[in-house]
Amino acid sequence: MISAYRPGTSPIHRLAAGPKMAVLAIAGTGLFFVTGLAGTALALAVVIALYFVAGLTLRDIWQVLRPLLIFMVLLVLAHAWLNGWEAAFAMGMRLAALVLLAGLVTLTTPSSAIMAAIESGLQPLAKLGVDVEKISLALSLALRFIPLIASVGAEVREAQRARGLDGSLVALAVPLLVRTLKMGEDIADAIDARGFGSTRK
Template sequence: MSGALTPALGLYQPGASLLHRAPAGAKLAGLALLAVGVLRITAVTTLGMVFGATLAAAALAGLPWRVWLAQLLPVCWFALPLLVFQWVTAGQHRAFMVVGQLVVLVSLAALVTLTTRVSAMLDAFEVALGPLRRIGVSPSRVALVLALTVRCVPMVAQTYAETREAQRARGLERSPVALVVPLVIRLLKKADAIGEALSARGLDD
């Protein structure tokens, strides 16, 4: 089941790096632990070092920079107004911490998403959710939902970046309508494509 869904759902970038070869379960567990650690950081310099380490890991994994930046660009558009708001309401340090943590968390998630096949994520989720069979829950269905969630976050980010670039090419960067309408249409088309892929494999019930 999971392998058949990979072409339709994945942002996976093929590679032979250590990060690519690491088990999906280990990467997902590591992501969860790192996320908790990032949220506990209280120094901007430490946060900067973690972000630098994330960039180094992306470089060592051989991830294309354009693909990598496409995951972060939409966050930057959201982060700028958030930075201003936090600066005014909570001060400079808090502003840099909140925005920095957001960027680092998205960067870490991008590392996992770009170096892990969706099929591998599904298998890892199914193994972890195996005990739920005892109470009548289908681990495969829950795993599919979780994998789709992980997959759709970068998909939405990538679609936003593509739509934003097309908006600029038409000289309409100041028009919210020129961004929102095409973005919604593109996302709906992608959702239909995913729905058709699931339905074709009997996973729509």
């Protein structure tokens, strides 16, 4: 599975995943209280500076913003029309800063570290009866199943194409789901057989 992670050794890379996510949550919330052209421009500049600290490039910044570009242009135009240009640019910069900050965490932290941080973040909940071992199993299983379901989907699609039913989402989804569910029963048996759960009647 390919993630957006860019390996590196910058201070931002070295910061542990848990604290990094906490900083993101706090700074992201803080951004909502920043208004005005000067404040949002400063926030955006700081975030961009952090990209360079992390050894990332303008290309990376562009790739984080690209999916949002059309939306941002429309948003700035709508704001300009409704509230004037100053508010429009402030809003555009604030949104860009928020999205870039979140993107920075993803670019500098391996997915496995983020998942491990989430798992250990859940550890205190174990006292409340949350089974962290099961959550960890579910995460691994989901990663294992994505290519598996994609290949089952490709098989089903081929079979339906042979019957002239391609293009019908229902003709694809029903057999895919039924096969997936049947597979699920067998996989659960296999997991139990290797000593995970307990017996079922």
